[in-house]
Amino acid sequence: MGKSIIVEFIKKHKVSYIIGILFMLLSSYIQSFFPRVLGNTIDILRIDNFDFNKVKIKIVYILLIALGTFISTYVWRNQIIVNARNLECHLREKLYNHFLKLSSEFYNKRKTGDLIAYAINDISAVRMTLGPATAMLINGIAIFSVSIYSMSKIISLKFTLMILIPIPFIIFFMLKIGKLVQKRFRTVQENFASISGRVQENIYGIRVIKSYVQEESEAEKFEILNDTMMNSNINMVKISSSLSPVIEISFSISFVINLIIGGNMVLSGGITLGDFIAFNGYLTMIMRPVISIGRVINILQRGMASIKRLEEVFNVTPKIFDGIKMISSAIEGEIEFKNLSFSYSESDKTALQNINLKIPKGYTIGITGKTGSGKTTLISLLLKLYISSGEEIFIDSVDINDYSLETLRTSIGYVPQDNFLFSASIKENIKFFKDIYTDENVKKAAEISSIYESIMGFPKGFDTVLEERGVNLSGGEKQRISIARAIIRDPAILILDDSLSAVDTITESKLLKNIKKSRSGKTTIIVAHRISTIKHADFIIVMDEGRICESGTHYELIKKGGLYYETYNSQYEDQKKKSQWEAS
Numbered sequence: 102m103g104k105s106i107i108v109e110f111i112k113k114h115k116v117s118y119i120i121g122i123l124f125m126l127l128s129s130y131i132q133s134f135f136p137r138v139l140g141n142t143i144d145i146l147r148i149d150n151f152d153f154n155k156v157k158i159k160i161v162y163i164l165l166i167a168l169g170t171f172i173s174t175y176v177w178r179n180q181i182i183v184n185a186r187n188l189e190c191h192l193r194e195k196l197y198n199h200f201l202k203l204s205s206e207f208y209n210k211r212k213t214g215d216l217i218a219y220a221i222n223d224i225s226a227v228r229m230t231l232g233p234a235t236a237m238l239i240n241g242i243a244i245f246s247v248s249i250y251s252m253s254k255i256i257s258l259k260f261t262l263m264i265l266i267p268i269p270f271i272i273f274f275m276l277k278i279g280k281l282v283q284k285r286f287r288t289v290q291e292n293f294a295s296i297s298g299r300v301q302e303n304i305y306g307i308r309v310i311k312s313y314v315q316e317e318s319e320a321e322k323f324e325i326l327n328d329t330m331m332n333s334n335i336n337m338v339k340i341s342s343s344l345s346p347v348i349e350i351s352f353s354i355s356f357v358i359n360l361i362i363g364g365n366m367v368l369s370g371g372i373t374l375g376d377f378i379a380f381n382g383y384l385t386m387i388m389r390p391v392i393s394i395g396r397v398i399n400i401l402q403r404g405m406a407s408i409k410r411l412e413e414v415f416n417v418t419p420k421i422f423d424g425i426k427m428i429s430s431a432i433e434g435e436i437e438f439k440n441l442s443f444s445y446s447e448s449d450k451t452a453l454q455n456i457n458l459k460i461p462k463g464y465t466i467g468i469t470g471k472t473g474s475g476k477t478t479l480i481s482l483l484l485k486l487y488i489s490s491g492e493e494i495f496i497d498s499v500d501i502n503d504y505s506l507e508t509l510r511t512s513i514g515y516v517p518q519d520n521f522l523f524s525a526s527i528k529e530n531i532k533f534f535k536d537i538y539t540d541e542n543v544k545k546a547a548e549i550s551s552i553y554e555s556i557m558g559f560p561k562g563f564d565t566v567l568e569e570r571g572v573n574l575s576g577g578e579k580q581r582i583s584i585a586r587a588i589i590r591d592p593a594i595l596i597l598d599d600s601l602s603a604v605d606t607i608t609e610s611k612l613l614k615n616i617k618k619s620r621s622g623k624t625t626i627i628v629a630h631r632i633s634t635i636k637h638a639d640f641i642i643v644m645d646e647g648r649i650c651e652s653g654t655h656y657e658l659i660k661k662g663g664l665y666y667e668t669y670n671s672q673y674e675d676q677k678k679k680s681q682w683e684a685s
Contacts, residue, residue, distance in 0.1 A: 288336075296326045432497055454646075484510065
């Protein structure tokens with residue numbers, strides 16, 4: 102898919118590419134006049150009492166060659182190089198959109214640093230390949246061809262080919278080296294991904310590192326990665342740096358041969374001094390693109406390595422997709438699970454077993470259970486973050502797999518425990534950067550989620566800009582802003598996945614009352630470990646080892662004396678002891 106994106110882009114911009122290549126060839130053709138004009142000028146100057154007007158004409162020719170080269174080079178660079186920058190932007194946008202479509206499973210297996218390397222280093226390498234490297238290659242071939250033709254006209258084709266004998270050996274050597282460069286550059290990219298991931302992880306976890314006094318230990322680990330990165334770069338440079346010396350030595354041989362044979366031809370009168378200088382000028386012109394071929398091959402091999410890496414990502418197909426029927430009718434909020442069983446692809450363990458549950462529209466249900474009992478898995482399937490089998494999950498009596506993703510997810514408001522806030526104002530975080538909500542909508546959502554008073558306590562109120570990941574807020578404040586973000590959408594189904602764990606019991610009670618009042622007739626699912634969070638729900642289910650082991654209202658479950666009762670009793674005793682300790 103990565104290659105097809107590049108081909109599609111080139112086809113779309115083929116006119117500008119054609120114009121760029123034509124002007125590139127024109128530039129090479131114009132440059133080829135310079136050695137000949139210079140040689141003719143030298144022959145004129147050798148004559149006693151030469152005609153100065155002829156010299157003036159040659160000077161005008163040289164200036165016109167310089168002007169023509171400037172204009173044609175300016176045009177082709179604005180076509181080829183600008184297109185390469187546009188391609189870089191296009192590829193990065195495609196990659197970003199592809200990332201957005203990929204399932205949670207993909208991100209569970211990939212490191213963030215590796216994904217960043219794709220978006221920065223690999224795409225930049227592709228841009229260099231289809232921009233400067235391609236331009237140098239075409240320009241070099243054109244100059245090489247014109248120069249050989251001109252050299253054969255000055256002396257002979259046989260002598261020209263004899264002078265250029267080292268070039269095939271240079272090209273053969275460069276192709277061999279190129280394969281090693283590609284292999285070692287791939288290692289460099291992988292090490293860059295590792296070091297990027299480590300830096301990001303340490304920045305996010307800096308408080309934990311400092312709390313456990315692990316600065317030196319983490320610095321040592323980073324030093325190992327840094328040394329590995331340096332060594333991989335050095336290994337690549339050791340190979341690529343051998344190209345230029347080999348090319349220079351080879352051309353030195355060509356110049357020596359030309360100096361010996363060509364010099365004798367000048368002395369014997371076989372050619373003029375001007376012809377000899379022109380011949381050397383063309384040989385110098387050939388040397389420049391051949392030397393650049395070393396750099397071109399380096400860039401091309403890096404680009405090919407990066408294209409292969411990007412191809413691997415682009416070939417990952419999203420496992421979550423729109424339903425075949427693409428149903429987009431408004432969702433009312435009735436939910437039903439029928440004999441739902443589910444296992445994660447990377448695990449042999451069954452995460453959910455025979456879940457049967459019906460949630461009428463407008464009900465508030467609580468879900469509790471031990472860690473790893475399947476609560477979040479159940480919610481993830483309802484959000485279609487993972488694919489369930491057909492005829493297992495129904496919303497409004499329609500199989501969840503028949504809905505379009507947009508309809509499904511716009512109808513569900515979800516607040517995870519590990520909420521995420523952007524480095525933007527509180528207002529923008531609640532609105533989620535959508536202009537469809539008014540300031541009154543934002544205020545109402547903040548009041549329902551019991552965060553309004555806290556926000557107004559900030560000097561800039563709703564315009565307060567949050568630092569990265571909302572570090573200037575408490576855990577409870579972050580959770581309540583995330584809840585406000587979900588409430589402002591007024592979704593048919595609201596899911597709070599243990600998203601009140603950092604909120605005190607008094608604020609929690611007030612917030613839940615506000616939600617119940619504002620969401621009359623709409624479905625709400627509250628996942629929590631704390632019994633106080635769910636005890637007022639219309640009914641509660643208790644999960645254990647992927648099954649629903651108990652269900653009923655708070656008082657019904659207390660009477661059963663099962664797992665729910667044990668959890669409640671344990672939390673009640675802990676709360677009682679805490680109150681006694683605070684009173685003393």
